[in-house]
Amino acid sequence: MPNLDAWAPRVLSLLRIITALLFLQHGLMKLFGFPGPQEGAPDPLPPLLIAAAWLEIVGGGLVAIGLFTRPVAFVLSGMMAVAYFVAHAPANFYPALNHGEPAILYCFVFLYLVVAGGGIWSVDALVRKRP
Structure with a gap:
């Protein structure tokens, strides 16, 4: 089995980018109905x-490019x-029944990004490399 540790920083960046783009889509749906109206x-x-x-x-865009990843991810988490406790939990105790699973997943992925940072493919990493 090859050593996968070398891939961890890259996969962290991919997780950050994909999560942020999916998250950003929710805001676009609410405000602009793109790519369709939010159900x-x-x-x-x-x-x-x-x-x-x-x-x-705004937060999804900043996290997607990896700029101010930690503080923005903290706010989004x-x-x-x-969002979970206001919009989902009152409907039912179980996340599978109250449709709160995405909110919980976003919360904990963003919390992970607070600790892990943006990864090697981020504006934050570029800024850190400057002398």
Whole structure:
């Protein structure tokens, strides 16, 4: 079995990029209906969902390119914890029944990025290399 440890920094960057792009998509759906309208989103959006959408777009974009990864991921992790307990948990105790699994996964992937950083393919890594 080949040593996979050498791939860990690259796969961390891939996890960050893919997660952020998927997350960003939720904000685009809420605000702009792209690539389609967000299912179940009220029209017009209440201020809390507008704020969440902008956090998803701006935060998702910053995490995707790996700029300020740790502090932005911290904010997004907290946002997803709040989203779970406000929007999903009241409906049912079980995440599989309250449709909260994505919120939980985003929360913990972003929490991991707070600790791990953006990986080698990030603007943060480029900035660190400058003398």
